[in-house]
């Protein structure tokens with residue numbers, strides 16, 4: 001019998017937040033940006049955490065980060081510290097990093113290997129196994145029930161090498177996600193990838209501003225000269241139709257049958273986590289997301305050659321992914337507080353690729369470092385502006401349709 005305990009999903013909803021939520025939603029002008037409260041009000045943020053964020057699935061990393069039994073990483077989400085660990089049974093579990101004695105953090109390292117297959121709380125040394133079971137508690141009475149005091153576990157699933165967690169008691173189904181990732185991540189061989197680099201960008205802004213920014217490329221022209229040089233996604237969609245079709249045809253010639261899922265079908269199936277994927281062409285002569293458009297690393301998955309495109313795919317509210325034929329990116333949004341969000345970027349390459357031999361780390365990470373730093377800056381400027389008492393939400397443009405769609409989805413779920 002597993003001693004791990006499911007975390008409860010019935011979080012009491014604060015009355016103050018509920019009172020603020022309904023009028024804010026009612027006042028929302030269709031087709032317009034969200035009002036100030038949605039980015040600045042702590043009580044409203046708490047509503048989002050409880051009603052939305054803890055209910056959905058979120059990617060916390062790649063399974064190569066916990067390759068062997070005892071390997072672990074710690075991460076956080078909405079202020080909750082998670083210990084992600086591979087057990088003796090090779091299952092990956094996400095445990096709440098909160099001691100069942102008096103609540104201390106149990107693991108204080110960012111990553112590592114649990115020596116002796118155990119985690120020892122630094123406070124009074126209660127000792128937990130890799131599956132969260134309480135193995136030892138010093139000087140406790142005979143009748144103490146150790147089985148009832150294991151670390152709590154949240155739902156954890158590994159799909160195509162990506163580790164997803166949900167804090168919900170009954171989480172959303174993942175069939176839709178599995179389908180979307182089978183037609184994208186699987187073809188890029190992401191289960192046979194490894195992490196080449198990770199970078200965290202703390203952003204002084206509400207998590208929705210960061211996600212909205214990721215969802216639209218209206219800003220790419222003015223804010224991302226480097227990205228816009230080769231990514232046709234930076235231009236209005238009608239201009240790219242022919243190039244995108246060519247890339248699809250080229251992938252088919254290579255025997256790679258990418259399955260695109262329309263963003264507008266997002267969350268269409270009741271009770272299912274949302275997922276989508278889109279293929280987009282790179283500019284003339286470019287084959288990868290590099291400074292000069294040239295190749296960066298050994299080809300991955302089903303690709304025997306470059307097809308001149310990039311695939312974007314997204315899961316739920318905060319987990320976004322980009323796949324080039326020779327490397328991939330996990331783009332995580334981690335809400336910490338009403339005006340504090342981390343963006344974690346994880347670069348993936350084929351698992352047998354060697355740094356300095358098969359790829360150059362500086363070249364590999366150049367584009368998305370430059371782009372993420374620029375994004376951090378514009379998102380923070382956006383937060384400064386929407387914090388003004390005189391800020392008035394303006395209209396979304398056609399190039400921001402995905403950001404608009406995302407905001408509508410958030411409002412629908414908050415209702």
Ligand code: FES
Nearest residue numbers: 099101102121124
């Ligand atoms: S709080 Fe962890 S052992 Fe006391």
Ligand SMILES: [Fe+2]
Nearest residue numbers: 213214224375
């Ligand atoms: Fe951007």
